[in-house]
Amino acid sequence: MVERTAQIISNERDTDAYFRLVLRAPEIARATQPGQFLHLRIPPLREALLRRPFSIFQANGETVSVLYKTIGKGTDALARMGAGEELSAIGPLGHGFTVPARGGETPLLVAGGYGMAAMYLLAERSPQKGMVFVGGRRRVDILCEAEFRKLGWEVRATTEDGSYGEKGMVTQSLLAELKRDSGKRKLFACGPTAMLKAVAKIADEFKVPAEISMDEHMCCGVGVCLTCVIPVKTASGWEYQRTCTEGPVFDSREVMWEVAR
Amino acid sequence: MKCGMRNGERESPKMNLSVSIGKLTLQNPVMVASGTFGYGAEYARLLDLNQLGAVVVKGIRLSPVRGNPTPRTAEVTSGMLNAIGLQGPGVDGFIEKYWSFLKSLRVPAIINIWGTTVEEYAEVARRFGDLGGVGALELNVSCPNIKEGGAQFGTDPKLLARVVAACRKVTTLPLITKLSPNVTSVVPYALVAEAEGSDALSITNSFPAMAIDIESRRPKLANVTGGLTGPCIKPIAIKLVWDARRAVKIPIIGMGGIQCAADAIEFLLAGANAVAIGTANFYEPQTALAVIAGIQDYLKCHDITDIRELTGAVRLS
Ligand SMILES: Cc1cc2nc3c(=O)[nH]c(=O)nc-3n(C[C@H](O)[C@H](O)[C@H](O)COP(=O)(O)OP(=O)(O)OC[C@H]3O[C@@H](n4cnc5c(N)ncnc54)[C@H](O)[C@@H]3O)c2cc1C
Ligand SMILES: Cc1cc2nc3c(=O)[nH]c(=O)nc-3n(C[C@H](O)[C@H](O)[C@H](O)COP(=O)(O)O)c2cc1C
């Protein structure tokens, strides 16, 4: 983990409200593991002080990139920044996904929204190819599908309005696949909490392991403030653990879903 | 700073940056505030902790504390709300997991402690006194996010007197009483703490506050209310330090929204002997180090050789 001033190489619109930000940050790029994130200070923000967390989408040699959706003042201000400008990045942060081993379980990735970006490195570094189940409200919410296909992964898209792929929820197509064959499978998921909850339930039902990436509001990103916690089971009950440090990736069986919001 | 400085001009053999809190001497007056720096180890990868005046750890009571449900934070204009609920490992958990690292630092560790009864405060104080190697104890009588304990001790002078006296009895460690801003006047509390043997005051803790999401109409914090911190509280904190300075002789550690050396110097001029960096650590972990360097530049620019000259040096006429 380092704090570096990173220069923006490019910051361009992907689809609709999604942007791709590429930063020059060699030390961060070299150290990145799949599922880890960056904590970015967005300099145009004056009265909004806190950094914003973003999953690392790709890490190539000298650069790291982020795929983000503009949803508020921080991401809006970020979208207005251009090549050559600088921002402060802390990273790589957090405990990421376990990269599948050759000959081990077949990885099934389940993604909603920018969850696709959070799992790209996992697919890239996995010696074992698998399938990606990606869901969104509309066609524009299905991100970086081509990149996953290029890696040789099968992608099954679902949209709630039926404008692309199958109509429905991403968990329906996951269910269909597990009903077909659930032997030697492992789930990896990143997306809205409701989706993660549903994935955890499916994992339980089919007795397959699942690693899920949880989002919480973060202040420090490095483990000191205790704002980013989720309830996690322990030998004697449960405790709050930090999504920025023990997470964002947790074993779905460890999460106390009854208490999680 | 107003005057131009060249690199390397900062160090001056005659410049004194060190300040005292009771029998504890700090190499410089800049610490990091409780709850914004974990137990020290987390930030050690991003900055050299041995450059700091002191490290103040997250509040600890006797037994482990689970803390509040989430969301525990909300960003507001020039600040933030938090309602952590003093999550922590308890005295034993702290000693087992974090003490060996803190002990290995060359700068003092100040332990922020709290309890739900006067007896618990005293017991925690005794445990840390017996531990050996602790720099000082900061009595948190002002956490706004705990239903029982915390703030009630900071808003009742009689209870405050009992807490300070009980801790004073069981330990010779320097005691710092961290006052609540949630009172009509901070002066009676400052006086009580001084009279009962507190070696210093910390001013201020966070301000009780609230934010609402207008779409869902729900409070932004699960705890409904929380503590407001960051640059938005700085002018109020400066006034609290100024009020207390005129009432007591003991050292004051000023905090509330410090982002740069100029902010820290303002606290010193209002009457603080030292300062602590809180919320700013979250967005700029290097803040404390930048503040130390900036204070040195200021002293040099103004031909001041001893930082202690700044304390309370605001000019009223
Ligand atoms: C580990 C992690 C990885 C993430 N990865 C991505 C990613 O790859 N792409 C992407 O588009 N988004 C990602 N997010 C969500 C992203 O952090 C938020 O969209 C962003 O912080 C919103 O900032 P804002 O100022 O635009 O929104 P505002 O609503 O104006 O922000 C107000 C405050 O709420 C916080 N906040 C708002 N939404 C979220 C959220 N969903 N999660 C955490 N904090 C939030 C902000 O950080 C800020 O402190 C990730 C979040 C986490 C925790
Ligand atoms: C997330 C968070 C947790 C805190 N936890 C504690 C604590 O455990 N004990 C305490 O005395 N003060 C605690 N504080 C208060 C700070 O130590 C400090 O008094 C306050 O934040 C004002 O300074 P600032 O505006 O620079 O942050 C906490 C503040 C924040 C933001």
Ligand code: FES
């Ligand atoms: S964001 Fe501060 S502890 Fe996780």
